Amino acid sequence: MTTLNDEVQTRRTFAIISHPDAGKTTLTEKLLLFGGAIRDAGTVKARKTGKYATSDWMEIEKQRGISVTSSVMQFDYDNFRVNILDTPGHQDFSEDTYRTLMAVDSAVMIVDSAKGIEDQTIKLFKVCRMRGIPIFTFINKMDRQGKMPLELLAELEEVLGIETYPMNWPIGMGKEFVGVYDRFNNRIEQFKSGDEDRFLPLNDEGELAIDHELKESPLYEQTLEEIMLLTEAGNQFSKEKILAGTLSPVFFGSALTTFGVQTFLDAYLQFAPAPQPRNSTVGEIEPNNDDFSGFIFKIQANMNPKHRDRIAFLRICSGKFERGMSVYLSRTGKPINLSSSTQFLADDRNTVNEAVGGDIIGLYDTGNYQIGDTITTSKEMYQFDRLPQFTPEIFMRVTAKNVMKQKHFHKGINQLVQEGAIQLFKTVRMEEYLLGAVGQLQFEVFEHRMRNEYNVDVIMERMGSKITRWTEDQKVDENLHSTRSILVKDRYDQYAFLFENDFALRWFQDKKPDVKLYNPMDSE
Numbered sequence: 001m002t003t004l005n006d007e008v009q010t011r012r013t014f015a016i017i018s019h020p021d022a023g024k025t026t027l028t029e030k031l032l033l034f035g036g037a038i039r040d041a042g043t044v045k046a047r048k049t050g051k052y053a054t055s056d057w058m059e060i061e062k063q064r065g066i067s068v069t070s071s072v073m074q075f076d077y078d079n080f081r082v083n084i085l086d087t088p089g090h091q092d093f094s095e096d097t098y099r100t101l102m103a104v105d106s107a108v109m110i111v112d113s114a115k116g117i118e119d120q121t122i123k124l125f126k127v128c129r130m131r132g133i134p135i136f137t138f139i140n141k142m143d144r145q146g147k148m149p150l151e152l153l154a155e156l157e158e159v160l161g162i163e164t165y166p167m168n169w170p171i172g173m174g175k176e177f178v179g180v181y182d183r184f185n186n187r188i189e190q191f192k193s194g195d196e197d198r199f200l201p202l203n204d205e206g207e208l209a210i211d212h213e214l215k216e217s218p219l220y221e222q223t224l225e226e227i228m229l230l231t232e233a234g235n236q237f238s239k240e241k242i243l244a245g246t247l248s249p250v251f252f253g254s255a256l257t258t259f260g261v262q263t264f265l266d267a268y269l270q271f272a273p274a275p276q277p278r279n280s281t282v283g284e285i286e287p288n289n290d291d292f293s294g295f296i297f298k299i300q301a302n303m304n305p306k307h308r309d310r311i312a313f314l315r316i317c318s319g320k321f322e323r324g325m326s327v328y329l330s331r332t333g334k335p336i337n338l339s340s341s342t343q344f345l346a347d348d349r350n351t352v353n354e355a356v357g358g359d360i361i362g363l364y365d366t367g368n369y370q371i372g373d374t375i376t377t378s379k380e381m382y383q384f385d386r387l388p389q390f391t392p393e394i395f396m397r398v399t400a401k402n403v404m405k406q407k408h409f410h411k412g413i414n415q416l417v418q419e420g421a422i423q424l425f426k427t428v429r430m431e432e433y434l435l436g437a438v439g440q441l442q443f444e445v446f447e448h449r450m451r452n453e454y455n456v457d458v459i460m461e462r463m464g465s466k467i468t469r470w471t472e473d474q475k476v477d478e479n480l481h482s483t484r485s486i487l488v489k490d491r492y493d494q495y496a497f498l499f500e501n502d503f504a505l506r507w508f509q510d511k512k513p514d515v516k517l518y519n520p521m522d523s524e
């Protein structure tokens with residue numbers, strides 16, 4: 001009989017962090033193909049472009065026209081059940097993208113070999129770093145001419161400040177791409193995807209063990225030299241460091257041609273952690289604890305005014321979910337029945353009957369839940385650690401169009417802020433309302449929902465991007481406020497400054513060293 005612990009140990013839950021166009025959709029699709037979760041290549045891609053809808057969930061997205069979702073894809077492979085959480089990028093980038101990273105146990109970072117580390121990757125990486133979760137790197141598009149591999153490694157280490165260990169190493173690239181020298185499996189994998197004879201064994205000296213034309217190639221010679229360099233001067237492999245998130249195993253491949261994807265997946269499953277214990281108000285909750293528990297990391301409102309219901313995304317942390325079970329909402333102590341209210345996401349099966357730690361379920365929400373809420377069957381009604389506050393980068397000044405609607409305006413803003421849709425600040429001088437977001441989409445959702453759910457038209461005035469730094473000081477001299485360093489209070493009444501740019505921030509730090517500023521997203 002399989003126990004709860006056996007079940008939990010099969011779960012691997014991760015998100016892909018990357019910059020748009022690095023190949024996230026392509027890699028996801030290839031992984032799903034291996035797992036047999038989809039049959040045709042092009043399925044995920046079509047979803048991205050809005051041509052594909054299988055479940056009700058997709059229907060909701062389709063009706064709304066825009067996708068704010070971090071949907072979940074699940075597949076079984078080699079006795080594992082893998083959950084991939086999508087992190088929306090492009091114009092859909094929002095705090096939800098960050099929050100999704102709170103619900104995973106590891107992350108896969110895709111880097112375009114020609115572009116190296118890009119903006120969005122850095123932002124998402126920082127959040128993973130904050131949590132100390134393992135980060136696996138896939139350097140993609142080796143079938144194209146890109147940066148030199150050693151240069152890419154140096155960039156990873158310098159820009160992201162993480163140690164790396166190349167699990168394999170490219171032999172040539174672009175038109176001359178021959179394959180990878182697989183240090184981990186002690187073989188060469190030739191760039192002939194799908195062919196079983198693509199593997200060539202290495203001997204104890206790390207050289208080709210059989211006669212092969214590759215031995216004559218200058219690219220092979222060069223690779224052996226680079227491997228020697230990596231062995232002598234590079235980092236040691238360390239499972240402990242991988243699990244602590246301080247060393248990233250690096251894989252080279254080409255998602256489009258399915259090259260190196262399976263090799264990556266096999267190693268990923270070997271080293272990625274199963275669901276981990278989560279900290280709560282009563283200490284750590286183990287995933288094999290019999291009490292069911294989980295936390296809401298995202299709430300998606302339906303943009304169709306005819307359908308007011310929302311979907312709350314729950315990451316299961318312990319116990320087993322069963323349809324119709326009764327749970328407590330820890331924040332209020334209120335009992336809730338999870339009867340017909342659940343749905344597996346992005347899956348043909350609309351309803352879920354059973355799920356365990358690591359899995360994600362969608363709960364229909366009529367306004368019960370807030371982001372960060374814990375639900376559990378335990379009478380102790382503990383709560384998991386609060387989700388962190390993310391640093392907003394763009395701002396809007398907001399007022400109600402119709403002054404007679406002030407009451408609705410305040411109610412709407414307060415609820416949307418509490419729900420985590422957007423962040424609210426008030427200027428200390430004028431008590432103006434400023435909204436902060438990490439992506440433009442958050443403002444659009446806010447405006448839309450204020451109109452549709454609270455019947456208030458708002459005036460949004462662009463303030464552009466700002467650098468937000470909080471201070472723990474309980475008292476701040478109001479004269480420090482200026483147009484270049486706007487003094488505000490957040491919704492917890494904590495002081496923060498919105499700096500016009502880097503220069504303004506540095507100038508302020510120089511002039512006012514006593515005011516201690518911090519960015520919650522800097523882990524150090």
Ligand code: G4P
Pocket residue numbers: 018019020021022023024025026027140141142143144253254255256257
């Ligand atoms: P994203 O989800 O990270 O935004 O990236 P996506 O997978 O959509 O890939 C972005 C582009 O890069 C796509 O080309 C895709 O075909 C290409 N690509 C992904 N992996 C590889 C690879 O290993 N090698 C090469 N050469 N290209 C790769 P596109 O032309 O923008 O897409 P489409 O017009 O074909 O849809």
